[in-house]
Amino acid sequence: MSNKLYIIAIGGSGAKCVESIVQIAATGLYTKEEIEVLFVDPDENNGNVDRARKTLSTYQECQQLVTGGSTEQQIEWMSTPIKSYDLWSPFQGKLGGRELASYFNYGTMDAGLANLLEVLYTPDERNQQLDEGFRGRPAIGAAVMSQIDLKRLEIEPWGSFIQSINNAVGAQGKQARVLLCGSIFGGTGASGIPTIARLLRNKLEQQNIADRVKLGGLFLLPYFSFTVPPGAETNGLYAASDQFLLNTESALRYYVTQASQLFDTVYLLGNENTSEVEFSVGNTTQKNRPHFVELYAALAVRDFLIEDRDDALMSITRDKVGEIKWSDLPDDFNVKKLMTNAARLAYLWTSDIEKTAKYTLDNGFKVACRDEPWLDKYYDLQADSQDRFDLPHQQKGIEILSSWSRSYLLWLQELHFDKIDRLQLFNTQIFGDLNGNIQFHKLQELLLGDTREQRTKQDKDDIVRIKDRLRRHEVKSVQGINRGTVGLAKSLYLNSQFN
Numbered sequence: 431m432s433n434k435l436y437i438i439a440i441g442g443s444g445a446k447c448v449e450s451i452v453q454i455a456a457t458g459l460y461t462k463e464e465i466e467v468l469f470v471d472p473d474e475n476n477g478n479v480d481r482a483r484k485t486l487s488t489y490q491e492c493q494q495l496v497t498g499g500s501t502e503q504q505i506e507w508m509s510t511p512i513k514s515y516d517l518w519s520p521f522q523g524k525l526g527g528r529e530l531a532s533y534f535n536y537g538t539m540d541a542g543l544a545n546l547l548e549v550l551y552t553p554d555e556r557n558q559q560l561d562e563g564f565r566g567r568p569a570i571g572a573a574v575m576s577q578i579d580l581k582r583l584e585i586e587p588w589g590s591f592i593q594s595i596n597n598a599v600g601a602q603g604k605q606a607r608v609l610l611c612g613s614i615f616g617g618t619g620a621s622g623i624p625t626i627a628r629l630l631r632n633k634l635e636q637q638n639i640a641d642r643v644k645l646g647g648l649f650l651l652p653y654f655s656f657t658v659p660p661g662a663e664t665n666g667l668y669a670a671s672d673q674f675l676l677n678t679e680s681a682l683r684y685y686v687t688q689a690s691q692l693f694d695t696v697y698l699l700g701n702e703n704t705s706e707v708e709f710s711v712g713n714t715t716q717k718n719r720p721h722f723v724e725l726y727a728a729l730a731v732r733d734f735l736i737e738d739r740d741d742a743l744m745s746i747t748r749d750k751v752g753e754i755k756w757s758d759l760p761d762d763f764n765v766k767k768l769m770t771n772a773a774r775l776a777y778l779w780t781s782d783i784e785k786t787a788k789y790t791l792d793n794g795f796k797v798a799c800r801d802e803p804w805l806d807k808y809y810d811l812q813a814d815s816q817d818r819f820d821l822p823h824q825q826k827g828i829e830i831l832s833s834w835s836r837s838y839l840l841w842l843q844e845l846h847f848d849k850i851d852r853l854q855l856f857n858t859q860i861f862g863d864l865n866g867n868i869q870f871h872k873l874q875e876l877l878l879g880d881t882r883e884q885r886t887k888q889d890k891d892d893i894v895r896i897k898d899r900l901r902r903h904e905v906k907s908v909q910g911i912n913r914g915t916v917g918l919a920k921s922l923y924l925n926s927q928f929n
Contacts, residue, residue, distance in 0.1 A: 432463055434598040435735045436591070436608040438626060440470045441618030442478035442718075443650050447611045449482040449720060450728035452489045453841045456834070457768040458506025459732055463604075468515040468591055470622055478718060479517060485837055486514055492834035495827055496916055506768055507775065507923050515587035520622075522585075583633050592633060599642040606639075609734055611648035611727065614681035623647060624684065627692040646734045647693040649685075651678055651700025653723040695739065697730040699723050703752075703850045719844040722754055722853050729760050753852045756879055770877055770928040773842060773856060776835035777876060778926055779919070781868050782893060787828050795819050804901035808918040817913045827915030836864050854878050877928070890928070899925040 439448045448467055455465065467486065471479050489512060496508040503509050583592060598604045610627055612619025627645065634640040678700075685696075701723055726746070733744075748758040756766045790798035790805065799805045809819035818824065843858040860872040874891040882890070889895060903921045 432461070432604050433735055434463055434595075434602070434604045434606050435460070435465045435731070436595065436606060437465065437467045437731070438470060438608065438610045438630075439467065439482070440610060440612035440622040440626065441616060442471070442473075442476050442613075443616065443619055444610075444612035445469060445471070445476065445479040445482040446718065446720065446724050447648065447650070447727040447731075449478075449485045449841070450724040451731055452482070452486050452512060453838055454725075454728040454732070454769075455510040455512060456489060456493075456508060456838060457772040458509050459729075459765060459768050460510045460735060462501050462503075462509050462511075464511040464513055466513045466515065466591070466594060468587060469517040470520075470626065471517060471618055472519050472521055473618075474517060474519055483514070483516070485841075486512060488833050488837045490514070492830050495830050496919065505920060505923060507772060507920075515591050518587055583629055592630075592637075595634070595643060596637065596639060599639050606643045607646065607735055608643060609646040609648055609731060611650070611731075613650040613652075614685075615650075615652045615678045619650070620677060620681050623649070624692065631692055644694045644734075645692065646695040646697070648697045648699065648727055648730055648734075649681075650723065650727065651698060653699075653701040653721060695734055697727075697734070699726050699730065701851065719847055720841050721848065722845055722851065725845060726759075729765065733760065752850070753854050755854045767929055769855070771923065771926075772838060773876060774873060774926050774928060775919070775923045776838045777861070777873060778893070778896070778922060779831055779835040780839060780864065781870050781872075783918070783922065784828070784832055785870075790819060791825075802897070804897050807901055807903065808913050808915075808921070810913075824915045827919075831915065831919050839864055873926075890926070896922075896926050 437448060437451065439445050448469070451465070451467075454460070469479055469483070473479070493508045493511055497503045497511070499511075501511075583589075595606045595608065598606045608630065610623050612623050614620045614623065627647065631640065631645060634643050634645075733739075746758075746760060748754055756762045759765050786798065786802050786805070790802075795805070795809065795811055805819070808817070809824070810817050812818070816823075839858075839861050842856055843861050843864070846853045846856065846858045855878055857872075857875050857878055860869040860875055862868040871893050873893065874887050880887070900918070900921055903925060
């Protein structure tokens with residue numbers, strides 16, 4: 431029985447996990463089964479959510495181009511389709527203002543209930559506009575999230591999301607695996623994960639399919655912090671990183687005593703050395719760089735999808751404090767191989783193929799073929815051919831592949847940005863600014879911890895030899911599409927692999 435994966439990403443940290451999930455999906459580390467993603471956030475303009483949605487859109491366009499929508503592709507790269515239900519806000523369809531007082535109709539409340547609200551929440555908390563999230567206050571988030579009921583799980587996009595789970599475990603005979611991910615030290619994730627998990631569990635039981643659905647929780651513990659600069663515009667309440675540990679302790683106590691029965695599997699991920707990020711109250715300015723904890727989150731998703739663990743307590747450690755190497759990652763052999771193969775493809779495409787494509791457009795196909803004789807293996811000049819280099823769809827394909835390549839390389843580059851815990855996976859210095867300053871012909875320097883023999887490196891990493899393999903490649907053996915831009919990309923992937 432195959433497993434069907436659903437991701438519910440709650441809050442900005444949940445969205446950051448999705449960004450890494452998407453990048454890992456490109457490498458082929460998941461399965462060919464479609465992943466379905468739903469974002470949950472009251473801050474509909476959250477910068478982290480926006481970045482994750484754009485990353486996902488870039489991936490979807492490239493994955494569709496490469497596979498043509500087929501699930502028969504044999505190569506690992508781009509083999510996992512991802513569907514998005516986009517963003518749902520707990521304020522969706524709610525009339526009135528987006529402050530706690532309006533949400534609970536404080537002005538017309540029974541006196542006793544109004545007094546209770548006044549005891550539980552300060553005037554600032556009652557009147558704070560929540561368009562930019564719950565301001566790091568789980569108590570505010572819990573009050574809003576607690577108003578979600580089962581009927582609201584029938585509105586869109588929840589209706590389609592739950593119907594898909596029904597179809598997967600019913601007509602398709604699969605096991606559905608639903609993973610909720612987010613932080614438990616802020617406001618949205620801490621309040622949203624247990625509430626949505628309970629509603630979802632109840633809904634699945636109501637529909638008699640709970641026994642065929644595995645529910646998981648990926649809880650992010652503190653791994654970043656920030657300092658509020660003097661004179662910063664806070665617009666009222668704001669999250670305070672010195673409260674993160676206290677929030678985490680409260681959340682974990684709740685899960686142990688109240689919510690342990692909700693989840694079949696739980697992953698706890700954090701870091702004792704918090705990385706400094708820029709202060710933001712929310713909205714478009716809340717946009718943090720990728721972090722290695724989110725890479726671990728994406729690999730935890732892989733574990734949840736592939737492995738069956740009953741009553742197992744698993745832990746991950748690293749050899750040395752202050753750095754993360756390949757050997758510190760779970761299933762490091764396969765992770766290293768597939769992440770490296772994708773990185774090699776993206777680097778070669780960005781540093782060389784793009785340059786060749788521009789030269790070909792500027793100087794003509796025949797002239798370019800004199801310098802790059804592999805070109806006419808994938809393109810031709812016949813007037814009625816769909817493989818003409820200058821056709822709009824071939825040029826659009828180059829543009830799409832370039833967008834994905836830069837997205838993947840930028841993600842890797844920013845993962846390595848942290849100076850406290852140094853990621854020792856790739857030499858991202860050779861990426862430059864991923865525009866004109868990218869370093870050419872440095873493929874041999876890409877992988878850190880490369881133990882291959884020098885002879886192997888010379889054969890596998892030399893761009894002249896790689897292009898010669900492109901020229902000699904039997905195009906019929908390129909899975910899926912034989913020629914054109916997509917055929918070239920697949921052939922480049924196959925002929926530049928690490929192993």
